Amino acid sequence: MKHTIDVITMGCSKNLVDSELLLRQFEAIGYDFYHNPEELHGDIAIVNTCGFIGDAKEESINTILELCEQKESGNLKEVYVMGCLSERYREELKVEIPEVDRFYGKFDWKDIIKDLKPEGVNNTACQDLNRRVLTTPRHYAYLKISEGCNRTCAYCAIPLITGRHKSRPIEEILSEVELLVKQGVRDFQVISQELTYYGVDLYHEQRLPELIERMAQIPGVEWIRLHYAYPARFPIDLLRVMRENDNVCNYIDIALQHISDNMLSRMRRNITKKETLDLIAAFRREVPGIHIRTTLMVGFPGETEEDFAELMEFVRTIRFERMGAFAYSEEEGTYAANHYEDDIPEEVKKERLDKLMHLQESISAKLSEEKVGQVYRTLIDRREGAYFIGRTEHDSPEVDCEVLIKAEPDALKIGHFYKTRIIQAEEFDLYAEII
Secondary structure, X not given: OOEEEEEEEOOOHHHHHHHHHHHHHHHHOOEEEEEOOOOOOOOEEEEEEOOXXXXXXXXXXXXXXXXXXXXXXXXXXXXXEEEHHHHHHHHHHHHHOOOOOEEOOOOOOOHHHHHHOOOOOOHXXXXXXXXXXXXXXOOEEEXXXXXXXXXXXXXXXXXXXXXXXXXXXHHHHHHHHHHHHHOOOOEEEEEOOOHHXXXXXXXXXXXXXXXXXXXXXXXXXOEEEEEEEOOOOOOOHHHHHHHHOOOEEEEEEEOOEOOOHHHHHHOOOXXXXXXXXXXXXXXXXXXXXXXXXXXXXXXXXXXXXXXXHHHHHHHXXXXXXXEEEEEOOOOOOOHHHHHOOOOOOHHHHHHHHHHXXXXXXXXXXXXXXXXXXXXXXXXXXXXXXXXXXXXXXXXXXXXXXXXXXXXXXXXXXXXXXXXXXXXXXXXXXEEEEEO
């Protein structure tokens, strides 16, 4: 008799990779499974939680409570919790939500397989811990190259959850890439808590440029896109790799958080305004056409009106192709929580956030309009109604612009590349025609 299990993933793509690894293990021991189902199918549910900021923690807790209600009403037999939230608050959660059958953390989730393995299943069924069930469309995947973070940013709880940076060996990563290519993956989103530290713990030097360059040589790798770089001590040789390899996308996701020296110092970012501006200039100079995605923060303790005005001028001048922002939320245990008073009123945080995002929206609209008439290589992700939905090399799945192409139902193939010309632009979408 087959067992059926539902796995719900909260939070970031790094959590998604863990869920995909878990699903492969359940597949190996004979489970049927559903990922993020609209309605429950199995008698067991597992929540892979996020514990990064207040809103994410609240969403994870609400999901756990909803599943416990399903258990109480008889629709579920068991509920298990894993991931970042339970890594950080396991003992508290055990007391607060005793209806959960068992909590696992960020790193011991593999014990779920041992605990739920049906009788008579051989232990060797799930030995390969690098194979996973892709929950994304088969032509793209997230590739996690490390876990943890050695940075000491004042506001960030990630090191408290994930521990110190731990790189995967280069050969192990390249083997996984080769395996994924055989499964049909063409577009790789390289991810970690902090990309640019990659290799220091294993090889005593930054090895991200070497890893990406070797990855680019693997036949079948069409696109490589880099996520979550850190600006301080950025490995500049990575820009040469990006420039010289057509399949390394002209795209970098790098959280800058602020620009005023006052804020950068208080945030413990280990970089100055001048160094940040010099780095951005290097990006633009060394990789013409690069699209920079960044994240900024408003309302950090001590942020003055002058600091915020400086941030606004920075965004206005740099004209980021992609930008997100959020208001500071105090996280217990962090340096900021222990040393600073959260002294910016919530209404001021919201006002600043609204102003910043309104500015970015106008910049994004202008940058999109400038693309009308330009030709791009576009990867088709899916079909919705009368449109095929695709992305250019400057667009990461789920978070960036999409390209909409009106075509007959059988005109284009999902997972294939096409040459397109942009014919219309909206704030977050581009419309194109096939050339």
